[in-house]
Amino acid sequence: MGLRETKMERTRQLIADTAFELFTAQGFAATTMEQIAAAAEVGPRTLYRYYATKEALLLTFVEQRLDEALDVLRAQPADMPVPQALYKLLDYVLRTVAESGDRIIAVYELAWRTPSARARLSDNTSRWREELAAEIARRMGGRSAELAATLASANTMTVIEVSVRTWVESGGRSNMRRITHRALDLLRGSGVPVATP
Amino acid sequence: MGLRETKMERTRQLIADTAFELFTAQGFAATTMEQIAAAAEVGPRTLYRYYATKEALLLTFVEQRLDEALDVLRAQPADMPVPQALYKLLDYVLRTVAESGDRIIAVYELAWRTPSARARLSDNTSRWREELAAEIARRMGGRSAELAATLASANTMTVIEVSVRTWVESGGRSNMRRITHRALDLLRGSGVPVATP
Structure with a gap:
């Protein structure tokens, strides 16, 4: 795995872990993609590039x-x-x-x-x-x-x-x-x- | 089954059959709920009362x-x-x-x-x-x-x-x-x- 792939994989994992924390803390329905992006410190477009939907993240x-x-x-x-x-x-x-x-x-x-x-x-x-x-x-x-x-x-x-x-x-x-x-x-x-x- | 239920059941069946004809004629994606309502001669609100989604109709x-x-x-x-x-x-x-x-x-x-x-x-x-x-x-x-x-x-x-x-x-x-x-x-x-x- 190249440096770029490693970094992407790490970002992907970070986003999923952050989303999971929000889902368990405040519920799935109440959590927005915007909140997940903000908490994971990525832009909304980056988030959607990795995961098209909240369901995919869960x-x-x-x-x-x-x-x-x-x-x-x-x-x-x-x-x-x-x-x-x-x-x-x-x-x-x-x-x-x-x-x-x-x-x-x-x-x-x-x-x-x-x-x-x-x-x-x-x-x-x-x-x-x-x-x-x-x-x-x-x-x-x-x-x-x-x-x-x-x-x-x-x-x-x-x-x-x-x-x-x-x-x-x-x-x-x-x-x-x-x-x-x-x-x-x-x-x-x-x-x-x-x-x- | 009372008269009212029989009528509702007939409407439900008519809507499903009409939708099926449109799906096979012009494709699932190209068919809108509005077209189905018009072809079955019911109002859009009636259609949605019977079927919440196109997927349900199919x-x-x-x-x-x-x-x-x-x-x-x-x-x-x-x-x-x-x-x-x-x-x-x-x-x-x-x-x-x-x-x-x-x-x-x-x-x-x-x-x-x-x-x-x-x-x-x-x-x-x-x-x-x-x-x-x-x-x-x-x-x-x-x-x-x-x-x-x-x-x-x-x-x-x-x-x-x-x-x-x-x-x-x-x-x-x-x-x-x-x-x-x-x-x-x-x-x-x-x-x-x-x-x-």
């Missing part, structure tokens, strides 16, 4: 962590069995949540109360699921890999969602790793009903 | 069909095994798509090209998935039903999404029921990789 933290988790999967050896490779991705998510628990709780609580943010999160989650499906299909290879990969990707995202949500709703007190493992056990066994004619 | 057809599918599931006898009850829901979706194929294809093609519509669809899909999970949990009963139901609901939605998408992408020429059954077979067997430590 969710960038979660979206970055999900993208990193995809990179973790992509970095696994091509001959690693898919279930083990998928676990590396899940394990990254579990570790990240444990490390930045307070921030994740705050982001989710703000996002759930804000329809525009929830819509953006849903939309980005769909896109993320498609990227994950493409990577799983690449690793599985063979015919019908695409369909199986789409189903595996959706399952993985659901396991993440349900684990994070249960954990956030408990105020960070429940054991997230245990919820994840219970969900995986259900999927691996025959604990999840499947439509049958 | 997606109401898909959303109604999904809600009806939920009602089909809710109407099944309480003692019907969950896999069979879930199949009734899927079967309703498959039959609806077969009956209104052209409209479904047009709605999806417009929605995919329109970020605001895609975001609304994602958001509504999440809410629908939660309602479906609640109904599955009610039918399963017992401990850990909630987690299994959430996973079953997500699977069901994914099966619908992947079936409809594959079918839309083939211009309505592929056999949607066959795609659905292949997906269900994969889920029932061990064809879908699950993360494993």
Whole structure:
């Protein structure tokens, strides 16, 4: 990364952190882009160059962590069995949540109360699921890999969602790793009903 | 339904059909709420009372069909095994798509090209998935039903999404029921990789 990129990355991070502080202190709706620019000591035009909307500013933290988790999967050896490779991705998510628990709780609580943010999160989650499906299909290879990969990707995202949500709703007190493992056990066994004619 | 409700329902349907014609004729972005009101011969205020946004107008057809599918599931006898009850829901979706194929294809093609519509669809899909999970949990009963139901609901939605998408992408020429059954077979067997430590 060149000097200019490093500086830009630092500014981007500073803006996101400043916005997050304002959101938690005074609420998402009450915070304006102008206030965020002033608090981060950048001009409004600079702010908009980095983040087009307040929703982007709120969710960038979660979206970055999900993208990193995809990179973790992509970095696994091509001959690693898919279930083990998928676990590396899940394990990254579990570790990240444990490390930045307070921030994740705050982001989710703000996002759930804000329809525009929830819509953006849903939309980005769909896109993320498609990227994950493409990577799983690449690793599985063979015919019908695409369909199986789409189903595996959706399952993985659901396991993440349900684990994070249960954990956030408990105020960070429940054991997230245990919820994840219970969900995986259900999927691996025959604990999840499947439509049958 | 009283006379007044019947009239309101007819107006609501007329507005949605008129909007759909304009969207397909001149594109979603180029169509204004004012044009829709004029073409449906209602005042702009009446239009907004029925539909707050253009996105709502575009997606109401898909959303109604999904809600009806939920009602089909809710109407099944309480003692019907969950896999069979879930199949009734899927079967309703498959039959609806077969009956209104052209409209479904047009709605999806417009929605995919329109970020605001895609975001609304994602958001509504999440809410629908939660309602479906609640109904599955009610039918399963017992401990850990909630987690299994959430996973079953997500699977069901994914099966619908992947079936409809594959079918839309083939211009309505592929056999949607066959795609659905292949997906269900994969889920029932061990064809879908699950993360494993």
